[in-house]
Amino acid sequence: MGKDHLDIMEKLFSIKGKSALITGGSSGIGLMIARGFVEAGATVYISSRKAKVCQEVADELSKIGRCFAFPADMNSADDRKALVEEISQREGKLSILINNAGANWGAPIEEYSDEAFAKVMSLNVNAVFSLTRDLLPLLENAGSAEEPARVINIGSMDGIHVPVVQETGTFGYSASKAAVHHLTKTLAVELGPRNITVNAIAPGFFPSKMTAWVLEQYGENIKAACPLNRIGKPDELIGIAIYLASKAGAYTNGTVTPIDGGTHLSKK
Secondary structure, three states: OOHHHHHHHHHHHOOOOOEEEEEOOOOHHHHHHHHHHHHOOOEEEEEOOOHHHHHHHHHHHOOOOEEEEOOOOOOOHHHHHHHHHHHHHHOOOOOEEEEOOOOOOOOOHHHOOHHHHHHHHHHHHHHHHHHHHHOHHHHHHHOOOOOOEEEEEEOOHHHOOOOOOHHHOOHHHHHHHHHHHHHHHHHHHHHHHHOEEEEEEEEOOOOOHHHHHHHHHHHHHHHHHOOOOOOOOHHHHHHHHHHHHOHHHOOOOOOEEEEOOOHHHOOO
């Protein structure tokens, strides 16, 4: 690749020097994106409920770049407030917010309790709205008309179509992710004029702790339902996140992008 090609790639896709907060950043999709962002030169703050794991992951990622742990439960208003204050003191602005922390619950409909449904909706939807709202001053400090701040919400292909694996009964999860997709569009219209873009990624199945049991039980069905006959690879998720966070994605606003090999189109 010639120098001109390298220059254009750097110009379009660099996130070097940007600051990013990734909730649920110590495992699964959050960790995949955190690792990709650290490798790309961003300063990354990861947050998750488990303090020990969060710190261990940050220490590991710090070997390749700048990564800091701040344990917090996104369902706790006090924890969210402390997280916002911490980033305010360290940075004064925030280039990228990735709302990734989430929960799932699987049970037959007769056994799916009100408490389970409420817990999933609270973390997957309410906390996304609340944290985004509370971080607006820092996002506005980072954004400009030419280079807006970015909010990237992690939705799901299950918020686009009826889940492929229906045996698990994930009613709250699919409903919550559909809500995240619509919230993304609403926030994009509201915050665009304030130099903040809001987009969502709707992943299919990727290898993670959350999907391990489902993949073990229904892996062949999951692959068969995907036109590409496989699950996703971490780089394929990192790539779309870097696009949305970089200069290349500065004019992309209010989108929900499925990264699922076309599974949301298929009902094999």
